[in-house]
C-alpha cells in the first residue's frame with residue numbers, strides 16, 4: 306500500500322531541543338513512536354527523510370518487485386538502522402505516516418525480535434484525531450478513505466450483496482484508533498462539551514485501553530508518557546477507560562470494539578498453554594478466512610498475567626504477532642516491574658478488533674477468572 310510510506314522526523318526538530326529526552330543519557334536503543342494523523346493525504350513518498358539540526362538526510366527505499374508495502378518492510382528498518390548507526394546521537398525517532406496509513410502494516414515492521422539486535426525499537430503508536438470531524442470520518446468515509454485491507458477482507462463470497470452490506474465498514478479512522486496507544490484528541494475548542502463526550506465515548510468503545518489526551522492546537526504539557534517514552538510494547542497500560550464492549554461488540558461502534566477477558570492467576574508451568582491458546586487465536590483467525598462468512602480480526606492484543614509465584618507477565622501483540630514477556634522495571638503503578646503487588650489490577654487479556662464476540666466460541670479461553 307503506497308500510502309503507508311512514512312516520513313521521518315527527528316523529535317528534536319518536532320518538539321524543540323529543551324523538550325526532547327536529555328541527550329546526556331545515552332540510550333542503548335533508539336525508541337520509535339509512530340504518529341498517524343487521519344485526513345492528511347500528502348503525496349506518496351518513497352523515501353525516508355530525517356531532519357536533525359535543520360539538516361535533512363534522505364534515505365531512498367528500493368522498490369523490489371515494485372511493491373512498496375513489501376519493499377519498505379525490511380529496507381525501511383535497514384534505512385533507519387543505518388541512519389542511527391551513522392549519526393550516533395539520536396535520542397528518539399518520531400515517524401509520521403501519511404494520513405491514510407494503516408498502522409497495522411507499519412507497527413509489525415518496527416516491532417523487532419530482541420534476537421535481531423536492532424539499534425531501534427518500537428515504543429508506541431500515537432494517533433492525532435480531529436474532534437470536529439472524526440465521527441463523520443468513522444460513519445461516512447469517502448471512497449478513497451476505505452483502506453486496502455478492507456478490500457482484502459471482503460468475504461470470499463463478496464458477490465453476495467447481503468454479506469457485504471451486513472459487514473460494517475472499516476475505515477482508516479477505525480484502524481488508526483484501534484492500533485493507537487495514545488490518542489491526541491485535537492481541535493476540542495471547536496466542539497461543544499456534549500459533542501466531545503460523544504467523541505470520547507466512541508473512541509473508548511473502539512479502543513478501551515487507549516490513553517486519550519484532549520488538546521487544542523495539539524499542545525500537550527508533558528511529552529514523556531504522552532508521545533515519548535510510552536513503553537507501549539513492553540508494559541500493560543495503566544489507563545482504564547470504561548469497557549463498553551465486554552461481550553466483544555459495542556452499540557456505539559459496530560465495526561471495532563475492545564474485548565476484555567479476566568484471567569485467573571496462572572502457574573508458570575501453564576505459560577506454554579497460554580502461548581498455544583494465543584497462537585491458535587491469532588494465527589488461525591488468518592487461516593480461517595477462506596470459506597467463512599464471518600470471521601474475527603484482532604488488531605491489537607495487550608495482557609497482564611498474574612503468575613502464582615508472585616511475578617507478572619505482559620502480553621503484547623499487533624495483528625498476528627505477539628510476545629509474552631517480563632515487563633521492564635520502570636513504574637511503581639503495577640504496569641512495569643516484574644513482581645506482583647496489591648496495586649496490580651486483576652490479570653486480564655484485552656483484544657481490540659472486529660467481530661470479537663466470535664472469539665470465545667472459536668477458541669475458548671483456558672484460564673478464565
Ligand SMILES: Nc1nc2c(ncn2[C@@H]2O[C@H](COP(=O)(O)OP(=O)(O)OP(=O)(O)O)[C@@H](O)[C@H]2O)c(=O)[nH]1
Nearest residue numbers: 342344345346435491492493494495520521522523
Ligand atoms: N481552532 C483550532 N484550529 C486548529 C487546531 N489545530 C490546528 N488548527 C488549525 O487547523 C488548520 C488545519 O490544520 P491541521 O488540521 O493540523 O492540518 P493538517 O492537514 O493536518 O496539516 P499537516 O499537519 O500539514 O498535515 C490550520 O489552520 C490550523 O491552524 C485546534 O486545536 N483548534
